[in-house]
Amino acid sequence: xxxxxxxxxxxxxxxxxxxxxxxxxxxxxxxxxxxxxxxxxxxxxxxxxxxxxxxxxxxxxxxxxxxxxxxxxxxxxxxxxxxxxxxxxxxxxxxxxxxxxxxxxxxxxxxxxxxxxxxxxxxxxxxxxxxxxxxxxxxxxxx
Amino acid sequence: xxxxxxxxxxxxxxxxxxxxxxxxxxxxxxxxxxxxxxxxxxxxxxxxxxxxxxxxxxxxxxxxxxxxxxxxxxxxxxxxxxxxxxxxxxxxxxxxxxxxxxxxxxxxxxxxxxxxxxxxxxxxxxxxxxxxxxx
Numbered sequence: 001x002x003x004x005x006x007x008x009x010x011x012x013x014x015x016x017x018x019x020x021x022x023x024x025x026x027x028x029x030x031x032x033x034x035x036x037x038x039x040x041x042x043x044x045x046x047x048x049x050x051x052x053x054x055x056x057x058x059x060x061x062x063x064x065x066x067x068x069x070x071x072x073x074x075x076x077x078x079x080x081x082x083x084x085x086x087x088x089x090x091x092x093x094x095x096x097x098x099x100x101x102x103x104x105x106x107x108x109x110x111x112x113x114x115x116x117x118x119x120x121x122x123x124x125x126x127x128x129x130x131x132x133x134x135x136x137x138x139x140x141x142x143x
Numbered sequence: 144x145x146x147x148x149x150x151x152x153x154x155x156x157x158x159x160x161x162x163x164x165x166x167x168x169x170x171x172x173x174x175x176x177x178x179x180x181x182x183x184x185x186x187x188x189x190x191x192x193x194x195x196x197x198x199x200x201x202x203x204x205x206x207x208x209x210x211x212x213x214x215x216x217x218x219x220x221x222x223x224x225x226x227x228x229x230x231x232x233x234x235x236x237x238x239x240x241x242x243x244x245x246x247x248x249x250x251x252x253x254x255x256x257x258x259x260x261x262x263x264x265x266x267x268x269x270x271x272x273x274x275x276x277x278x
Contacts, residue, residue, distance in 0.1 A: 112259060113246055
């Protein structure tokens with residue numbers, strides 16, 4: 001997985017939807033068509049900015065070398081959870097954003113419990129769009 | 144000295160005792176196969192020591208049929224084992240050898256009760272939590 005460009009901008013309004021790519025098969029349950037908490041677990045490399053999401057499906061998968069589909073979630077649903085989460089625009093990519101203030105599970109036992117709980121809540125509020133690899137259409141091809 | 148020659152077909156093949164077979168029912172085999180599978184893909188992946196630790200933890204799950212609903216996945220170098228039954232969830236988190244944490248959750252509508260068993264490094268604790276979940 002490549003690193004997403006950093007720098008946090010404004011908080012996105014609640015009526016916007018964002019897309020989260022499934023970097024691993026474990027992020028979703030294909031048979032049940034459900035998102036799993038793994039999709040919302042922060043990694044060490046995400047600490048600085050937050051968890052990467054796209055404002056379009058294309059932007060969601062842009063910084064991944066492979067993907068196993070993606071899901072959709074409303075910004076209002078994320079902001080509505082009682083955990084102080086914020087969805088902020090990426091100043092270096094207009095179609096990209098970050099979910100900020102997610103706990104890092106490896107910090108402490110308390111943070112581990114919070115991380116799984118918040119992951120489960122975000123997963124419940126997400127809708128699977130596809131469990132198959134998403135390949136955006138090529139642009140600017142000669143006719 | 145009398146030498147009796149028996150045809151090979153009369154030799155009883157070795158079979159393990161009933162007790163030994165019960166130690167490795169299909170549920171254990173499926174869980175072990177899954178652990179092996181997740182340990183061979185992805186990067187970073189769980190080290191061999193964590194893989195062996197996960198097997199030792201799951202061997203202690205009693206009764207064995209609790210393993211049938213287990214979802215086993217790797218996340219970076221950790222192994223997570225998840226169960227869901229009705230409105231209850233259990234996550235056994237295996238970050239490294241000899242360490243395990245158990246997360247439990249019960250939802251009632253929008254209300255969520257959750258807890259993390261502190262210092263639950265004893266694998267036997269898992270069965271007790273699963274008994275609660277399936278009750």
